Amino acid sequence: MNEDIIITEDLTKKFGSFIACDKISFSVKKGEIFGFLGANGAGKTTAIRMLCGLILPTSGKATIGGFDIYKDTEKIKLNIGYMSQKFSLYEDLTVKENIQFYGGIYRLSPKDIKERSKQLIGELGLESSENSLIKSLPLGWRQKLAFSIAIQHEPKIVFLDEPTSGVDPVTRRQFWDLIYKAAGRGISVFVTTHYMDEAEYCGRVSMMVAGKIEAMGTPKELKSRFNSGSMYEVFLHLARGAK
Amino acid sequence: MKKFTGFFIKECLHLIRDYRTMMILIGMPVIQIILFGFAIRNELNSVNIGILDKSKDEITTELTSKILSSEYFILKEYFTDERQIDTSFKKGHIKEVIIFESGFAEKLKKEGRAEVQIITDASEPNMANLALSYTTSIIQNYSMTLSKGKDQPLIISPEIKMLYNEELKSVFMFVPGIMATLLMLISAMMTSITITKEKEFGTMEVLLASPLKPYQIIFGKVAPYLLLSLVNLALILWISTSVFGMPVRGSYLLLIAECSLFITTALSLGILISTVTSSMQVAMMISLVGLMMPTVLLSGFIFPIENMPWPLQWISHILPAKWFVIIIKNIMLKGTGFSYVYKETAVLVLMTVFLLGLSIKKFKTRL
The missing domain is CATH 3.40.1710.10 (abc type-2 transporter like domain)
Known part of the structure; x- marks a missing residue:
């Protein structure tokens, strides 16, 4: 269980003179839920995009599942799942078709896809609507489905970029149940959020302020270090410190 | 290849689900041809x-x-x-x-x-x-x-003969233009919209983070529209030959090959448009104003290029449609073979290679 899935060292991304990510270093273990917290514009999305191979870092080192993010982007892409901030399922395709499509692009065999889609639909209790178009599903179900699809090829790590924004608290709780299940199967979860209550659910969190990681540790450690009762207070403390 | 098939199927599903757009895309050529053929006539009748x-x-x-x-x-x-x-x-x-x-x-x-x-x-x-x-x-x-038979003619008159379109049938002049316009519209506009749609809905990011390669994404997205364009081409040809008696004096094979070439040119233009914008609306505006209008007005199918002021003539040279209309008129009306249209074909090939290269390069560096 101690295998490191992500290791970054001084990872930096500059857009012109603006430094979106400033020398961030951290590691994520196998099966760990790593919360990547920060205010809007703190550089969370940039960090995720670098790790997924969508943009190249300006400097620094990082490996994912042992693959270098500069050289082995193709191999990395096969071993990660990604769920973007914006909604990532096709609204005009049915539940089944979405599962099949994403299974197909991750090179699953038709037999695997069939099995997994059956299992996945069963787990989510979507049997009655497997042939409905995504746009007819409630938002909460879509998000859960998007997550399940993002991990249907059993990646080593899944990146979730604010997966629960705009979702009601009950569905958010259910969503986190899915995350726990995935982590239990050994999939590392890298999740960004700005809901501080969700931070409490993470195994470890890092707090990002203005492109830098200001604090990192388990929620318990952070709370005691900053003498706060909740992650919300920890966050306020750090964010104010930046100003 | 397997990934491509999946992508292709998905793209076809998009197209079928959005049946209104599809009806428009298939109905448009029919309506246009019939409009141009019957309603807008240059010849005299009754x-x-x-x-x-x-x-x-x-x-x-x-x-x-x-x-x-x-x-x-x-x-x-x-x-x-x-x-x-x-x-x-x-x-x-x-x-x-x-x-x-x-x-x-x-x-x-x-x-x-x-x-x-x-x-x-x-x-x-x-x-x-x-x-x-x-x-x-x-x-x-x-x-x-x-x-006849008189020493002095009663009235002398010059004889006017219209080559290739003896009856001055306007549909003969419009068909090549409509083909150019429609193929441009469907291929360029629809591809630019379908690619920017993925960007707008955020699915493009997911695709780029997946093991799919950029060219697989592009070809997967473009292929259904290539098919649709060919279907439309067949429709236009069928209506114009069967209903309006438009001749195809040259070889069908050459005609279809040249049309496929033009479709490819238009598709690469569409891809290029989608790389410079990430909104469907902008893509549509660029296609309509930047491609459709010049194609309709400057490709020489409504207004003769020779009568235009030189800046417009110059612009018409960089329009793929201008060359395509020349090729089509040659093949359909004059019945000439490849040796008569190789120059125009070469221009189209060069344009396509340039546009496709540019757009694939731009697509990669994006995001």
Whole structure:
């Protein structure tokens, strides 16, 4: 269980003179839920995009599942799942078709896809609507489905970029149940959020302020270090410190 | 390949689900061809005319029946008095009046010339011009037959012959243009929209984070539209040949090959547009204003390029549609082979290679 899935060292991304990510270093273990917290514009999305191979870092080192993010982007892409901030399922395709499509692009065999889609639909209790178009599903179900699809090829790590924004608290709780299940199967979860209550659910969190990681540790450690009762207070403390 | 198939299927599903757009894409060529073919005509058909025959001799009677049997004109009113003409014009009953002077046959025999007056309703200048030229040519024809065997011709007239489109059928001139416009519209606009749609919905990020390669994404997205364009091409050809009798004098194989080339050019333009914008609306505007309008106005299918001021002529040279229209006219109407259109084809190939290369390069560096 101690295998490191992500290791970054001084990872930096500059857009012109603006430094979106400033020398961030951290590691994520196998099966760990790593919360990547920060205010809007703190550089969370940039960090995720670098790790997924969508943009190249300006400097620094990082490996994912042992693959270098500069050289082995193709191999990395096969071993990660990604769920973007914006909604990532096709609204005009049915539940089944979405599962099949994403299974197909991750090179699953038709037999695997069939099995997994059956299992996945069963787990989510979507049997009655497997042939409905995504746009007819409630938002909460879509998000859960998007997550399940993002991990249907059993990646080593899944990146979730604010997966629960705009979702009601009950569905958010259910969503986190899915995350726990995935982590239990050994999939590392890298999740960004700005809901501080969700931070409490993470195994470890890092707090990002203005492109830098200001604090990192388990929620318990952070709370005691900053003498706060909740992650919300920890966050306020750090964010104010930046100003 | 397997990934590509999956992608292709998904893209086809998008297309089928959005059945309204699909109906428009398939219905448009049909409607356009029929509109251009039937409604917007340059040739004359069943024009109401009036005749005032002051002479009523054997020659005017014969000439009148010649004019009326031409199927271009319908005798609406037979006047006996010049004063009736004005009101008839004003009421819109007739578009043209032919007046034979009195003693027509006699004058023709004695003096070698007689006068016929033709008055047209020029509030519709196009129609008036056409009616006038049709009438004069019938009259001239007739006078030629009369002059035969005589020492001195009665009336001399130049013969006008329209090469390749003897009847001046406008549908022949419009079909190549419509083909260019529609293929451009479907291929360029639809591909640019379908790619920017993925960007707008955030699915592009997921695709780029997946093991799919950029070229697989592009080809997967573009292939269904290539198919749709070919279907449309078949429709246009079928309607224009079966309904309007448009000939395909050259080889079908060459025709289809050239059309596929043009479709590819348009598709690469669409991909290029999608790389410079990430919003569907902007992509649509660029395609409509930047591609459609110049294609319709400057490719030479409505307005002759030779009559344009030089800056516009220069612009028309960089329009793929201009070259395509030349090729199509050559193959369909003149029946020429590849050796006559290789230059235009080479221009299109160069354009395609350039656009495709540029867009794939731009697509990679994006995001």
